[in-house]
């Protein structure tokens with residue numbers, strides 16, 4: 001007896017080398033796993049279930065993977081875009097006084113945003129993760145978490161742009177301890193839904209000694225390292241000033257480029273650097289929306305994919321992206337890369353869909369557990385209603401239009417049902433585990449406090465968006 005049987009569906013399994021579509025398919029779930037996948041007629045002959053979901057004119061596919069997100073700063077959504085140096089000249093005045101409670105209130109709504117748009121796995125990379133992880137537990141999401149480790153002083157906004165960061169090993173040690181505490185308390189908890197990584201913020205923000213200690217710990221705990229790498233000219237400038245070399249050469253020399261490294265952005269990496277990283281077995285996480293908005297650039301994913309398929313997509317951060325929706329990321333990734341290459345044939349829809357599902361799962365080290373609909377894998381699935389103007393009509397012959405429309409036409413709000421670890425988290429667009437309206441109202445109130453606290457700093461630091469507002473553009 002199955003727990004749930006989804007039938008009459010177009011199942012996009014993401015198995016095989018493409019997208020593995022089964023027309024008139026069915027998926028059976030028992031406990032937290034996928035028990036059976038196949039044709040509706042055959043599965044219904046053999047199985048019965050406690051609960052049936054009729055998915056006529058609907059698509060069932062693996063839940064999407066957001067391989068890089070900072071949910072803890074989402075309370076600052078929309079406060080840092082359309083400017084140069086978004087971090088020091090946008091984010092810091094608001095970020096520096098953020099309390100753990102405020103971060104958690106923002107993170108809750110941010111995760112809700114992702115789930116409603118079909119994200120089931122979040123590589124959440126932020127501080128204080130010991131607080132934020134409670135949101136993943138409450139909502140029921142799969143999370144691969146790390147506490148962000150750096151050796152930066154709290155007053156970063158006061159450091160002149162271009163000055164070398166003053167690294168403080170006492171701060172670094174304290175932050176490393178929090179990441180270790182996180183691993184000890186949460187790794188493999190909640191039926192294995194929560195797993196922990198190590199999270200150095202970037203090679204420019206952590207000393208060599210601390211980076212090496214983190215590497216040692218990744219081996220000890222047999223886990224991955226989630227890190228920003230070559231994330232803009234800010235980082236490269238710091239690396240040249242401090243070590244006389246660029247990020248990827250430096251990381252190669254200290255033995256950092258291997259299968260444990262999940263390298264985020266690579267915005268400033270050259271083709272040679274990107275392909276060296278790929279050859280060494282590290283994975284690349286591309287955040288198209290975030291880097292497009294905050295840097296005006298398209299990172300070298302095409303170059304990476306010439307060598308390796310260990311690649312994933314991430315939505316990054318809400319202050320400057322400004323949304324955390326993987327349908328958005330898929331569309332941005334395809335369009336920006338086609339424009340960069342001046343070639344409509346690159347980054348086809350099927351490939352981009354793989355980045356957000358099965359290839360992404362492999363890139364974050366969960367390829368055996370999630371990312372495709374296969375017997376024995378964890379039951380992380382979404383059901384998408386194609387009875388929507390933007391997803392109509394469905395055409396199955398002579399050519400199927402399902403996958404191109406998933407990538408280029410869907411907005412995420414067509415996701416109707418979300419199942420994570422065999423549990424229905426969202427049904428008919430409504431979250432079952434948390435009160436969405438209450439969470440949003442609480443966020444508005446908390447954000448008002450955060451904004452009030454930043455007033456003096458925003459004026460003192462002559463934040464560019466303040467000037468834009470005075471001139472009537474905001």
Ligand SMILES: [Zn+2]
Pocket residue numbers: 068070228264316317
């Ligand atoms: Zn990031």
